[in-house]
Amino acid sequence: xxxxxxxxxATYSIIPMRRRSVRSPVSRSPRSIPRSGTATxxxxxxxxxxxxxxxxxxWLHLDERELVEQTLQAKEAGFSGAKLKVGRPHLSEDVRRIxxxxxxxxxxxxxxxxxxxxxxxxxxxxxxxxxxxxxxGWLEESFYLPRTCQRTGG
Numbered sequence: 711x712x713x714x715x716x717x718x719x720a721t722y723s724i725i726p727m728r729r730r731s732v733r734s735p736v737s738r739s740p741r742s743i744p745r746s747g748t749a750t751x752x753x754x755x756x757x758x759x760x761x762x763x764x765x766x767x768x769w770l771h772l773d774e775r776e777l778v779e780q781t782l783q784a785k786e787a788g789f790s791g792a793k794l795k796v797g798r799p800h801l802s803e804d805v806r807r808i809x810x811x812x813x814x815x816x817x818x819x820x821x822x823x824x825x826x827x828x829x830x831x832x833x834x835x836x837x838x839x840x841x842x843x844x845x846x847g848w849l850e851e852s853f854y855l856p857r858t859c860q861r862t863g864g
Contacts, residue, residue, distance in 0.1 A: 763791030763820055763847075770795045774810040781811050781819075791820025791847060796837065797828035805840055812844045822847040827854040 764787075767780035781792045794811060796804045811821060823846055829837065834852035841849065 761790040764789045765793045768794035774807055778810050778814045785815055785819055793822045796823045797825050808844045820847045824850040825852045827851045829853045
């Protein structure tokens with residue numbers, strides 16, 4: 711079986727997306743996922759288990775209190791990280807939201823962000839610099855990349 715190459719913005723993944731959101735059928739809580747199979751070997755997988763993060767919650771319309779509550783619930787449920795949406799009208803709003811979550815969950819919990827291609831390149835760079843103190847795992851889809859610039863994967 712060949713690893714699937716799934717386009718995702720301007721990047722490609724050889725590990726199927728469904729592996730990121732596995733829940734235990736008994737407890738309905740996340741568990742680290744055993745790594746085995748062709749895709750794992752192709753990616754050079756050496757660890758016996760993967761850490762998981764949640765993509766549920768973290769939405770832009772949530773106020774800081776709700777965002778912190780959701781993220782703490784994810785941590786208590788066993789996730790090792792959470793994805794937050796960024797792209798509020800003012801940079802200071804995103805910084806306050808991320809700072810509140812980081813303070814609540816501590817440094818050992820992975821915070822990753824997704825801008826849904828909401829910025830121009832210059833704004834993406836500006837926000838990335840502002841987010842540096844929070845030690846984010848990544849800033850996903852920070853700017854729009856026109857189809858003519860994307861790799862076709864052939």
